[in-house]
Amino acid sequence: MNLEDYHGVWVFIEEQEGTIAPVSIELLGAGRRLADKRGVELAGVIIGNQVKPLAATVFEYGADVVYVYDQTIFKDYRTESYMKALLHCCETYKPEIILFGATSTGKDLASAVATDLPTGLTADTTELDVEEDTGLLLASRPAFGGNIMATILCKKYRPQMATVRPKVMKALDAEPGRTGKLIEEKIDIKEEDIRTKVLEIVKATTKKVRIDEADIIVAGGKGLGSEEGFQLVHRLAETLGGAVGASRDVVEAGWIEHHHQVGQTGVTVTPKIYFAIGISGAIQHLVGMKNSSMIIAINKDPDAPIFEACHYGIVGDAFEIIPLLIEQFSHALEKEEVNHVGEV
Ligand SMILES: Cc1cc2nc3c(=O)[nH]c(=O)nc-3n(C[C@H](O)[C@H](O)[C@H](O)COP(=O)(O)OP(=O)(O)OC[C@H]3O[C@@H](n4cnc5c(N)ncnc54)[C@H](O)[C@@H]3O)c2cc1C
Secondary structure, eight states: OOGGOOOEEEEEEEEEEEEEOOOHHHHHHHHHHHHHHTTTEEEEEEEESSSSGGGGHHHHHHOSEEEEEHHHHHHHSHHHHHHHHHOOOOOOOHOOOOEEEEHHEEEEEHHHHHHHOOEEEEESSSSEEEOTTOOOOEEEETTTTTTEEEOOOSSSSSSSSEOOOOOTTOOOOOOTTTOOEEEEEEEOOOGOOOOOOOOOOOOOOOOSSTTTTTSSSEEEOOGOOOOHHHHHHHHHHHTTTEEEEEEEHHHTTTOOOOOBBBBBTTTTTOSSEEESSOOOHHHHHHTTTTTTEEEEEEEEEETTTTTHSSEEEESSOOOHHHHHHHHHHHHHHHHTSOOGGGGG
């Protein structure tokens, strides 16, 4: 393999029903930084049906080039068909780096493509950089339960591939009217060649708000004392139409499942409002929520580190304060004093 033949940073643009996944926009921001540091072009790869118009958005968020595979066969995401398109694109244009969102689609596609090429893939990265003298991608991720940050390099194979956690990288502001080079590609692929058939797509109907998409998160910590005490956090979240978050100690105590855990070994979130209730504010928790637009801390210890990370702090007992907040918020919402909670 001649490494010199490979150029450019690519972002796989994940799309559903004509909408680009937010993580792909974030990755265009991260990809732009890497491409500028390497002095190369940033490209977006779009695969789907009737997706060509999305290229305009991809340019506005920083891409110089967009490769589009717009064919009816790509209507629904299927590993085999998307993999074939991406492999075709890699063989034709030879990228140096490809980034994917660490979503179920991104993880599935990246692992299939990396195995077929074959090349190296770092999963679920939270930091990306390129090494000054070698230009190698430095893909870092928490490993061994978050006890170490591992920086992984792929020295001998190309492209260097990584999936990246949603909400960690910063998107650029859209530059309306910014444009670039659109390259339309096609591959010859028949329905009979694809083993996977999509019979139906069932959308989740749960009323519960997902933590990684929520505008409001009410997170509770060990200070709630017990699983029963933690129910207060659920009640406040329900009142506000928000999602429930938790510290690792709460998850380890078995009061809630791991996918609610915020922090280094949990989910990274950036809601409009983050309530941290009975959470001390350990660094491993803070890294997962510190970029929230507004952080409101409730803790009975005035010296708790969380007070250094919050915008508003209430020193007091959660068992007294949460019921008051529930009462006041329900009141206000009923009276429609606050008719859109997301803009409190
Ligand atoms: C490798 C590694 C990875 C980790 N990853 C994560 C992670 O992803 N996420 C994470 O959260 N942690 C993580 N941790 C754990 C982290 O270091 C802390 O131990 C954890 O965040 C503490 O959880 P807590 O704030 O709920 O509990 P505590 O630290 O016990 O804090 C409880 C707080 O509640 C307050 N309190 C008590 N009673 C009340 C009351 N009645 N009303 C109001 N306040 C009250 C106390 O003053 C205290 O500040 C990790 C640790 C390691 C070593």
